[in-house]
Amino acid sequence: MSHLLFQLSLAGYLAAAVLYTIFFIKQKKTLHPAARAVFCAAAGLHTVSLVARYVAAAHTPITSIHEIISFFAWSLSCCYLSFRWRYAVKNFGSFAVLLITVLMLTAAAAPQAILPLPPELRTWLLPVHASISIVAYAFLTLAAIGGLMYLIQERQLKQKRFGFFYHRLPSLEALDSLNQHCIGLGFLLMTLGMTIGTVWAFQLGGDRGLGWHSKIISAMITWLLYAGLMHHRFVMGWRGRQAAFLTVSAFAAVLLTLFLLLIKGGI
Amino acid sequence: MGRESLVLLGVNHKKTPLEIREKLALGGYEEPLNRLRSLRGLKEYHLLSTCNRVEVLFVCKEPEQMRAAVLDLLFAGRVSQEQLESCVYIYKDGEAVRHLFTVAASLDSMIVGEAQILGQLKEAYRHASEQKTTGMIINKLLHKAFSAAKRVRTETRIGASAVSISYAAVELGRKIFGDLSGKRAMLVGAGEMAELAAEHLVGQGIADVVVVNRTLERAVNLAARFKGHAAGLDELVEQLAETDILISSTGAAGLVLHKQDVASIMPRRRNRPLFLIDIAVPRDLDPEINTLDNVYLYDIDDLNSVVEMNKEQRDKEAVKAHRIVEEETLKFMRWLDGMEVTPTIVELQAAAESICRAELDKTLPRLNGLGDKERQAVERLASAVAAKLLHRSFQYLRAEHDCVNRQERIAVVRSLFGLNGEECPSADTSV
Structure with missing residues (x-):
């Protein structure tokens, strides 16, 4: 059941990605509502598929590689939809939906069997820690997409060469406020997720503490990088190009953490 | 007539x-x-x-x-x-x-x-x-x-392209700031081009305009037009800290604003983007300013290239637009020309109607034994004859003639049917 729903939502995301790409290239206004409707439908199906998997597995589906990537894609959809009503960031959807679709394809390629949960992971802290962290990473990913778009647009404006992207990308200020919004929320959630994770680790390992895994070290470095970025942005007034550049660079640490998480085969 | x-x-x-x-x-x-x-x-x-x-x-x-x-x-x-x-x-x-x-x-x-x-x-x-x-x-x-x-x-897509320097400035401003409302603009010098660009910016909802000029009086006058305020040239850098868009067009021979000046205010602006437009020739702003982060400097040539970017497309659209105007003009003129003959036609119809009425009033009482149906038939007959007779002249008036212009044709018809009010001495109006 959940498998079928997953396939359906994947098809929906693929259709939305195609529509968004055509919209991005042709800039036909009539296409946009259709693309958005398809995307919302796909996200809805995806939500139902996660619920179905939760029911089938009897635990929150964020343990296997397939589940983590799928949940990550779902978080991206939700985060994107959460602010697109508040900030109109022109053509941001085209980039976000493309990334979501690539993630869904990756999730589809991973083994989808439902694995029994090892006994030490059977705690309510796991789903809370994992979901909050993944949503945090989703916001940071969106911030990085925005940062990349900022750097492209900034370059066009500085060099006064107005190509394909100049007309299609939003204004610098829109991208900068997107950055502020996503980094702020992402950092807050990441801190929360790490705190819960630490509590859980102490509960699990007793006096062994965190047990410095590579994943945990990488998460710490990521947190420090974003803490620095937050400090520079809000205290020293680093915005615009520097902020966008830092956001994109710090995202490398997010990718590393996610990679380390995935090669271990889950939580 | x-x-x-x-x-x-x-x-x-x-x-x-x-x-x-x-x-x-x-x-x-x-x-x-x-x-x-x-x-x-x-x-x-x-x-x-x-x-x-x-x-x-x-x-x-x-x-x-x-x-x-x-x-x-x-x-x-x-x-x-x-x-x-x-x-x-x-x-x-x-x-x-x-x-x-x-x-x-x-x-x-x-x-x-x-x-x-x-x-x-x-x-x-x-x-x-x-x-x-x-x-x-x-x-x-x-x-x-x-x-x-x-x-x-x-x-046509004539409305969709940037079509002049000031429009180009606004378009660039939108790419930097998104919404221009609530932003603050500064005019340095009071050239006509700067005024135009400022006018256009104010039309986009710019919150406040500061005019900086060598002679304060001119600055005050111009500022009043945009409901802004004026400042002297020595306050330029100070004011720049609070400004988002600057348009410079002084007649000064040298530079008015140096890279160092702009660099010094950026921390105070907390790196908010700054959009500088230099439309003065020779230039007012140091071209090196563009190398600073979050500062975008455009001179008149840069703006022209933005305009040029849309020019070819625009020319095509303008040709199309003028063709539409031409078509609509022709259509309207045809209608207007038709309008000219309308009074004559109406008068002719009225004259025919009154002749029919007069003749019917004379004849009908003399015909005995006519029922309502027959009376109506006779009335219809009279107006049908009149209409058939007039039909040709209406056609003559309305037709597109190459050899006789409409004015002449109207005159001919009007005198033929005695619509001008003057009675021909020999005419027998009693028919």
Whole structure:
């Protein structure tokens, strides 16, 4: 059941990605509502598929590689939809939906069997820690997409060469406020997720503490990088190009953490 | 019967400097429309007054006489006669229609393709029709102007491209700031181009304008126009910390703003983006400023390249737009020409009707034993004969003749049927 729903939502995301790409290239206004409707439908199906998997597995589906990537894609959809009503960031959807679709394809390629949960992971802290962290990473990913778009647009404006992207990308200020919004929320959630994770680790390992895994070290470095970025942005007034550049660079640490998480085969 | 002419006279930004346009601008529509009412020769009239143009459109029989009277009534005492004569243009009939359509389609605007003018024209027409100063011809003409403008907007992309320096500046500003409302602009120097760009920026909702000039008096005057405030040249750097968009156009020989000045204020601005436009020749702003982070410097050539980017496309669209205006003008003129024969046709029909009535009144009482049905048949017969007889002459009036113009044809028909009121001595009117 959940498998079928997953396939359906994947098809929906693929259709939305195609529509968004055509919209991005042709800039036909009539296409946009259709693309958005398809995307919302796909996200809805995806939500139902996660619920179905939760029911089938009897635990929150964020343990296997397939589940983590799928949940990550779902978080991206939700985060994107959460602010697109508040900030109109022109053509941001085209980039976000493309990334979501690539993630869904990756999730589809991973083994989808439902694995029994090892006994030490059977705690309510796991789903809370994992979901909050993944949503945090989703916001940071969106911030990085925005940062990349900022750097492209900034370059066009500085060099006064107005190509394909100049007309299609939003204004610098829109991208900068997107950055502020996503980094702020992402950092807050990441801190929360790490705190819960630490509590859980102490509960699990007793006096062994965190047990410095590579994943945990990488998460710490990521947190420090974003803490620095937050400090520079809000205290020293680093915005615009520097902020966008830092956001994109710090995202490398997010990718590393996610990679380390995935090669271990889950939580 | 003398032919009625459609006349359009006015001043616009192309021929007339701002100082004169300012003096000629009509404060509102009510009062001038009422004043025009005293001119008996005007059958219908309409006024349009915007910051770039003042135009009067009217229908009358003696265009030359009315032109002088209208100018006198509206603009007497505001500028000298010679000044007025040198800047007023006058268009008649087809040309007037074409000009009105061109204006409505925003092809005559300072910023070609801007949409504001259509709204202004509609507003002006609303005043005129509320005051009941328009009639059949101007009503039809304005409605056609609105639909022509709509055709241009939907069938061409003329409204979609950046079409002038100031528009280019606004477009770039939008790419940097997104929404321009709430931003602060600064004018350095008070050149005409800068003024124009500022005007356009203010139209986009810029919150505040600061004018910085060597002579404070000029700055104060210009600032008053934008409801902003003035500052001296020595406050330039200080003011820049609070500014988002700067337009510089001084006549200074050297640089007014150096890289170091801008670099020093960026921390205070907390790196908010700064958009600098240098339209002065020679340049006012150090080109090196563009290397600073979050500062975007554009000089006149850069802006021109933004304009050029859209030029080819725009030219194509303008050709298309002018073709639409031409088509609509032709259609309207055909309608207007048709209008000319209408009174003659109506009079002919009325004359035929009264002859039939008179003859029927004479004959019917003498015919005994006619039922209602038969009486109606006889009445129908009479009007059918009259209609058949007149039909050819209507065709003659309405047809597109190459050899005999319509005026002549109307005259022929009118004298043939005695519609001019003068009775031919030999004619037997009792038939």
